[in-house]
Amino acid sequence: MDKKYHIMVCDDERDIVEILTYxxxxxxxxxxxxxxxxxxxxxxxxxxxxxxxxxxxxxxDGLEACRQIKSNPETSNIPIIFLTxxxxxxxxxxxxxxxxxxxxxxxxxxxKLLARIxxxxxxxxxxxxxxxxVLDKLILDLDNYQVKVDExxxxxxxxxxxxxxxxxxxxxxxxxxxxxxEDVWGDDVVVGRRTIxxxxxxxxxxxxxxxxxxxxxxxxxYRFKK
Numbered sequence: 001m002d003k004k005y006h007i008m009v010c011d012d013e014r015d016i017v018e019i020l021t022y023x024x025x026x027x028x029x030x031x032x033x034x035x036x037x038x039x040x041x042x043x044x045x046x047x048x049x050x051x052x053x054x055x056x057x058x059x060x061d062g063l064e065a066c067r068q069i070k071s072n073p074e075t076s077n078i079p080i081i082f083l084t085x086x087x088x089x090x091x092x093x094x095x096x097x098x099x100x101x102x103x104x105x106x107x108x109x110x111x112k113l114l115a116r117i118x119x120x121x122x123x124x125x126x127x128x129x130x131x132x133x134v135l136d137k138l139i140l141d142l143d144n145y146q147v148k149v150d151e152x153x154x155x156x157x158x159x160x161x162x163x164x165x166x167x168x169x170x171x172x173x174x175x176x177x178x179x180x181x182e183d184v185w186g187d188d189v190v191v192g193r194r195t196i197x198x199x200x201x202x203x204x205x206x207x208x209x210x211x212x213x214x215x216x217x218x219x220x221x222y223r224f225k226k
Contacts, residue, residue: 010034011054023110037065046074055084070099079120097172133168160203167224176221
């Protein structure tokens with residue numbers, strides 16, 4: 001990585017901030033520090049390339065800080081990695097649903113953290129350069145209406161692709177069927193709720209083992225939960 005990336009470290013434990021700042025600086029990163037969610041929100045700007053964000057903090061916790069960063073158009077594309085002492089599956093899901101890109105539990109392995117940071121930055125770079133949405137082993141090519149599942153490119157019919165992209169862009173949020181009909185189909189054609197369900201079924205078939213990324217919210221709609 002030739003560019004000098006700018007990382008914000010936000011944690012209310014000063015010794016952790018000092019350790020992370022030292023190691024990140026040693027790796028060539030520029031570092032901005034904050035000691036609670038409010039301070040992080042005051043300092044965040046579009047020059048920051050990635051945020052390391054503690055979950056349990058005073059004033060504004062990490063989950064709320066993440067939500068606000070992701071809801072601001074100027075900062076919504078900044079990757080966030082949560083740092084937390086919580087390790088249960090429900091906490092991980094909650095963290096990722098706020099829009100975070102990764103989740104690391106304390107005590108922190110510096111070697112693992114650096115590897116995760118570089119992986120997230122690579123994904124971000126790939127998405128910005130090639131107009132793609134990159135989600136682990138899934139790549140959505142927005143220019144060519146195709147999806148790379150593991151190592152295979154699969155073409156998608158237009159509405160299936162647009163439905164998948166819409167869900168992926170709203171990752172972690174419940175999207176109602178009515179909203180999909182309005183935003184994806186619009187006034188193109190008169191379709192019913194059943195049309196959405198059929199398209200979702202076909203999308204899942206193409207995604208194979210990644211079909212579980214699309215969660216059905218019974219009686220409401222769908223959520224891309226990865």
